[in-house]
Amino acid sequence: MVIKQLSVFLQNELGRLEEVTDILYKHNINISACSIAETAEYGVLRMIVSDADKAAAALKENDFSVKTSDVICVETPDVPGELHKSLQLLTGAGINLSYMYGYSNGGTARLIMKVSDPAKAIQLLK
Template sequence: MVIKQLSVFLQNELGRLEEVTDILYQNDINISALSIAETAEYGVLRMIVSDIEKAASVLKENDFSVKITDVICIEAPDIPGSLHKILEGLTGAGINLSYMYGYSNGGKARLILKVSNPEKALEILP
């Protein structure tokens, strides 16, 4: 399914991530998935949250730079080769994968993918 992801751009400084989580907590917004990519000077926090519009609004009010992006969420068996089959399908269909993150629980893996063509990806993936 296509879902909305919130990206927050952070200075790589002590307490910046905690500030984001505090703002979300104070506004009763739950984080269901996240990923952080960093460089020496800044980081990109990518999150799936319970109320994306409210999260974007309250973070902007607190001077954070945010962006809402369409990503896809898929479920796959948590067995060897599952990820390879997904990537093989995307490559074979000419769909570029920009980044992904995920987790597994109870024999199932859930993956969040940023791809060049979300609709086509959902058609070809299991």
């Protein structure tokens, strides 16, 4: 399915990430998945949260640069070759993958993917 992802621009600075989690905690927002992409000077925190709009508003109020974007969440059985099959379908349809992150638990794997065409990707991966 297509879901809303929240991302935050973060300077590489001690305690900056902790300020984000502090704000989310105070607003009673749950984080169900997250990843950080880092460069030499800054990082991009990407999260799936319980209420993306509420979280974005709270962070903006505290001067964070935030963005919500559409990503897809793909659920597959946790066995060898499943990711490969998904990627084959996307490649075949000319859909680009910008980044992804995920985890597996209890026989199921869940992957968050940023793709060039979320709606089409969902159709293919159903």
